[in-house]
Amino acid sequence: MKAGDQVTICYGDVATGNDRMIQDYSFLDPTRFVTTAAAIASGVTTRSGLSTAAKAAWKEALESTTIDEDMRLSRNEPPPDERIAIEFRLGLKRELQGLK
Secondary structure, X not given: OOOOOOOOOOOOXXXXXXXHHHHHHOXXXXXXXXXXXXXXXXXXXXXXXXXHHHHHHHHHHXXXXXXXXXXXXXXXXXXXXXXXXXXXXXXXXXXXXXXX
């Protein structure tokens, strides 16, 4: 590799959802919410099966706040770890609405 050569980094494949992106790389990819949302909606993931209990826990956590409440929280400039959690929750909620 020479100075100035382009470097490409692969953050998983198309089945890698934002749940993994946060855990493995500490950031969100707006194009990856559909993978996690589809897993919650269907109960199936490519990495492992999502149990009924896990699916219920995801839904309960997402329903604990509304999209409007999350948007207000994000506008209050929360600490970085809270901001990414709120953005993750918002992205999933928006994607799940689109799956209905």
